[in-house]
Amino acid sequence: MPEWTQIAIRSVSIIIGLFIITKLLGKKQLSKLSFFEYIVGITVGDIAGTLSMDYDLDISNGVTSILIWTLTPLLIGKISLKNKTFRNFVEGNSTVFIQNGKVLEENLSREKYTADELLEQLRKKDVFKLADVEFATLEANGDLSVLLKKPKQPVRVEDLFSTYVRDKEPYTVIMDGMPLEKSMKTSGFTISWIQTQLEQKGYRMEDVFLGQIDYTGRMYLDLYDDVIPVHSMDQDAYLAATLKRCEAQLEWLAIVYPEYKQLYNSIQKDVQKITDNIVPYLRKV
Template sequence: MPLWLEVTLRTLSAVGILFIMTKILGKRQISQLSLFEYITGISIGNIAAYISLDTDAKWYLGLLAMSVWVLVSVAMEYATLKSKKMRDIVDGKGTVLVEKGAILEKNMWKERVTLDEFMEKMRSKSIQSLADVEFAVMEANGDITFLLKKEQQPLTAAALGWAVQPERQPQNIVMDGIVIEDALQHAGFDRVWLNKQLAAKGVKLEEVYLAQVDDAGVVTIQTGERSIP
């Protein structure tokens, strides 16, 4: 077999295997990683590259190594689900950076967070003044969450004593000109109702890029050029 063809087949196989193993590891591997998951992701990627390019070695040894990494990672995730102590070891714990409006300098040093980085994170959360912050925590994933002082928190219906009706998530009933039957039925409507809505707005089904229906039965349609309320 020509070398270029062998490398191509190895690469395609590695991509397929990597995709399957990533699905096994779960969505956290592509969102918020713990330190151990970060190490696992890098290691599995390196092994996949080894399978693709190291034609002098036995490729199945790379597959074995990837399988061991995945098994260990799944076992660690299961252990963290069952044990708080294991979660603290593997995922780490949050660190308080601001308490009762005062920065805890010792904890800032511990987490190696500079004032510039802290202020930048504040601005990214639309907080301009430290005087508005009551509490701040650096989470295990490295993000910083803030709790504003009572007088700086936005008004809510509960704070005003208003009773509001619960809302459901708007349903995507048409995408790329195709009706999403499950979503349409979940919203409590059918094709006849949808056709009437499209006719009333002067839009053909094949022209619809996205159509959503909210809890009140109001349809919003987005074509390739405009939005139709």
């Protein structure tokens, strides 16, 4: 067998092996790493690269080394989940840099941080005035977490209103022109309802690259063709369907938010009266 063929087979095998190892180590390896995880990642990558290129190395010895470097962090991770003292030893602790608006110089020195580096990290958090910071700590993964003083914090809804309707995450119901049935079941919207909404807008399911629905039933669509023409629709039918949709949505809101049930039921009755008065004057729908 030619040498290049063996190298190709080794490389493909190692790529597959590294993919499996990454899956075993979990998603944490893809985001923020501890000191130990950083060392493991570099070492395993170095061993794999050398093993795939160096024809003279015994592949069994290399695989054994990779397995040891893989199993060790898995074992350490299991122990860390059960023992906080061990976890603190392996992953380290956070270090407070600013407390009660004052910089703790001793902690900066211990972490080999200069004043310039501290200000640089604050600027990365969009904080340009040290006087605005109430508390800041260097996390074990090297990130700086910052808490602004109360007058400098963004205004939140609960700061202005004692009662408010909580927003919820949108649901992705269409992707690559195909309906996502699992997401539809979670959102509570049926595929027939979504198809009706698409027809009212003049689109087909296969025209949609990405479709999302928020908790109020508003739909956002991104089409494959951004200049696709909108098909004509029956405006009277669309108006009647919209009014009926409002009724159904208000009924749904009354169930989801029982503390506002009386308000939503009252509005629903008003919308129903409007529907009853308008529909007879529309063309047959």
